[in-house]
Amino acid sequence: MPDTILVVVEQREGKLNRVSWETIAAGQALAKETGWTPEAAVVGSGVANFANEVAAKRVAKVYAVESPKLEPYTPDAFAAGLKQFIESKQPKIVLMPHTYQVRDFVPKLATALGRTAISDCIGYKKEGAKLLFTRQMFQGKLAADVSFNCDAPWFVTFQNGAFRGDQAEAGTNAAPVETVNVQIADGVVRNKPQEVFKEAKQAVDLTQAEIIVSVGRGIKEQKNIELAKQLAEALGGEIAASRPICDSGWLPMDRQIGSSGQTVAPKLYLALGISGAIQHIVGMKGSRTIIAVNKDSEAPIFEIADYAVVGNLFEIVPPLIEEVKKAKAGG
């Protein structure tokens, strides 16, 4: 049997998670490099329609891995079902998006198989016969090339945005879809999940904002938020923040940008005192113009900034507010 790359796409709430297309694109790219065969799997109960949707992409085969116990999602059922499926198919490598759901079960799955997962990767390299997976460390300040030191199957999860979903190639014909029923015994699933819900309705939809002024730890004290608000007001934009600011209650949770908050792509993202941890970057790196002000010249936010100001935001922002006002007044 030829070596295969198995891409496990993510469905939840009756929808295919769009990040799945990125992982398909990753699988296709890796297939070209290695000569391995790309296949895909959808896991759940009654997921044939998702399998058919994925079958339009250039993959050799799509599996619908089915059991009534896979709905609703639990880590116990997903690890048990996928373990059974992967043991029978023996793929060389298993790729998944680094979502909250995958993070919840993939370490358990890999451990149950006596294997390991290289998590939250942003790319891969092939050096001779060796595959290396690149991941960020130390909150993005450093990057590491990591290799597997064990037999296949290897597990890799890719960070949101690591590959482009629109580059997932369509196939000439629809790939064959095969349903695989996995057996999950009674008693395997120990958690009882309740309905998914949204905390109070989102008061602010930051995704629609054209200009966002965002603050991080560098703002130091709650009373200093006012300064950032004045800048946002002068620019006609919205105020937002990184997670620690919302955790401290300095701004409401619905102002949070990042993996646990909103994902935005405004015309202008002005980051004040934000170091740029991975969880924040994934929520704003699509912004058209990024200006970052930070006193730490090594802050990862500067990696993705168009304009970098290394300095004290409390010195820069007041004159900036004045200059913006002047410019707007037609000066």
Added chain:
Amino acid sequence: MKILVCMKQVPQKDAPLKLNESGQWIREDVSYEVNEPDAYALEEALRQKEKHGGEVVVITSGPARAQQVLREGLAKGADRAIHLEDNAFVGFDALNTARAFAAAIKDEKFDLVFTGLQSDDYGYAQTGVILAELLGWPHATIIMQIEKNDGGIRVKRELEAGYFQFVDMPLPAVLTIQSGINKLRYATLIGIKQAKNKPLRKVTLAEVQPSLGDNLQKVERLYIPQKTKKTETLEGPAGEIAKKLVDKLRNEARVI
């Protein structure tokens, strides 16, 4: 409830990092602090103990310097500490770290094990979930609330994009705790004093060695990431920078 809190010492957030000679890790001469989500995990354990009684035990692995996170935990109110002390633990992958912890607590009976949801250095986000699998316990990740109920606990999981979910689960269980689940307390002077007399058990590498295996993944090299974007650095006095920025906002970003 008897709760174990897994804590990690990581480089301080704004500590300048330098690569070591092998290029596979950082130079150790930096300032360290408690991994932030672990601090929230400890706080949550202390709150649960205050509500339901029981015991809070903190555990870490790493060289002598790592003992500082245990001291902080004890000063804030943990009852005792376990230190797996050896330089070698720094280079462990998540599986080996979890194996070492599982071996160190094999004679204990915890109701709950807490970890932070991920570390600020490696960022694996895996050790807690792997530990649950090794212990044969259920787990839940990215937890924002914990309530005791008849059958065990009800936890609130954070999902992406502002969604949440309650999950009922039996005990014992492993939970990975999200930053912001509570408000952190400071250690009091009395607490710091009392911490000195609290039990701290040291575990050697040799004691847990039989439970360990090869690292299954290996950091081949560590490096400063290559820039993918062209960044223009604006310099000068604050007033001048402000003028330059407005020029960029008008002529490049076109938002004024």
